[in-house]
Amino acid sequence: MRTRIGRTAGQHVAIAVALTIGLGAGSVVAAGPESLGGAGSQSPAATLQGSWRVEITVRHCLTGDALLSPFPALATFAQGGTVTTSDGGMSPAARSTGLGLWQRLRGRTFAARTEAFTFSPTGTLSGRQRITQEITLDREGATFEAQVSSEVVNTMGQVVFTGCATSVGRRLD
Numbered sequence: 583m584r585t586r587i588g589r590t591a592g593q594h595v596a597i598a599v600a601l602t603i604g605l606g607a608g609s610v611v612a613a614g615p616e617s618l619g620g621a622g623s624q625s626p627a628a629t630l631q632g633s634w635r636v637e638i639t640v641r642h643c644l645t646g647d648a649l650l651s652p653f654p655a656l657a658t659f660a661q662g663g664t665v666t667t668s669d670g671g672m673s674p675a676a677r678s679t680g681l682g683l684w685q686r687l688r689g690r691t692f693a694a695r696t697e698a699f700t701f702s703p704t705g706t707l708s709g710r711q712r713i714t715q716e717i718t719l720d721r722e723g724a725t726f727e728a729q730v731s732s733e734v735v736n737t738m739g740q741v742v743f744t745g746c747a748t749s750v751g752r753r754l755d
Contacts, residue, residue, distance in 0.1 A: 628690075628723065629659075629686075629719075629723070630659040630684060630692050630694075630717065630719060630726070631659050631660065631661055632658070632659060632753055632754070633656065633657070633658045633659075633753070633754040634656065634657045634658070634659070634726070634751040634752065634753055634754060635654065635656060635751065635752050635753075635754060636654065636655040636656065636657055636749050636750070636751045636752075637652045637653070637654060637655075637749065637750050637751075638652060638653055638654075638655055638669075638671065638730070638747050638748075638749045639652045639747055639748050639749070640745065640746075640747045641746050641747055641748060642746070643731075643744070643745065643746040646746075653669075653670055653671035654670035654671075655667060655668060655669045655670055655671065655749070656668045656670075657751065659684050659694070663683050663684055663685055664681070664682070664683060664684070665680075665681070665682045665683065665684045665694050665696060666679060666680065666681055667679065667680035667681075667682075667696055667698075667713075668680075669698075675701060675705065676700065676701055676703075677698050677699070677700055677701070677711060678698045678699040678700075678701075679698060680696035680697065680698040680711075680713060681696060681697065681698070682694060682695045682696030682697060682713075683695055684717075687716070690718060690719040690720070690721070691716065691717070691718050691719075692716075692717045692718075692719065693714075693715065693716055693717070694713075694714075694715045694717060694728075695712070695713065695714050695715075696712075696713045697710050697711065697712050697713075698710065698711045698713075699711075700734060707737060708736065708737065709734055709735050709736040709737050709742065710734070710735050711732060711733070711734050712732070712733045712734075712735065713730060713731070713732050714730070714731045714732075714733075715728045715729065715730045715731075715749070716728060716729050717751075723753070724752065724753055725750065725751060725752050725753075726750070726751040727748065727749070727750055727751075728748065728749045728750075728751070729746075729748060730746065730747040730748060730749055731744065731745070731746055731747075732744065732745040732746070732747065
């Protein structure tokens, strides 16, 4: 993926938004109920369903080197395959809550995709952030690790930034 570092205030906001990889997936579409991560009555060890504390580390897409200190986020994976995220990496005035879908890919591996609105420093809608994840749940279902990619598009639908991150989640007690 490419990354751009801008010099204007608007570009800095776009970078901050892209780097604030709130949780939430290649290409996820709502599948039949049998493949949705939240479908059925599964034990916590078998599903993402529930609420999670997440720590996100923004990384260089090519080298994997950490670019910023980790920051917190929250995510709730609901029965039926929806996900809601809240990001502690930036002001809610710059990025809305993320909403999206999740599903099981195979075994303990899941995919999630969320979108959030982005706003300029003056509060004007500037576009959307799309976050895609592949999430691997541990055997006990208490933690997960994820590979994350982010894409920021402007109001015309043009990609203005891409970024990468990893995240670690722990179930809320």
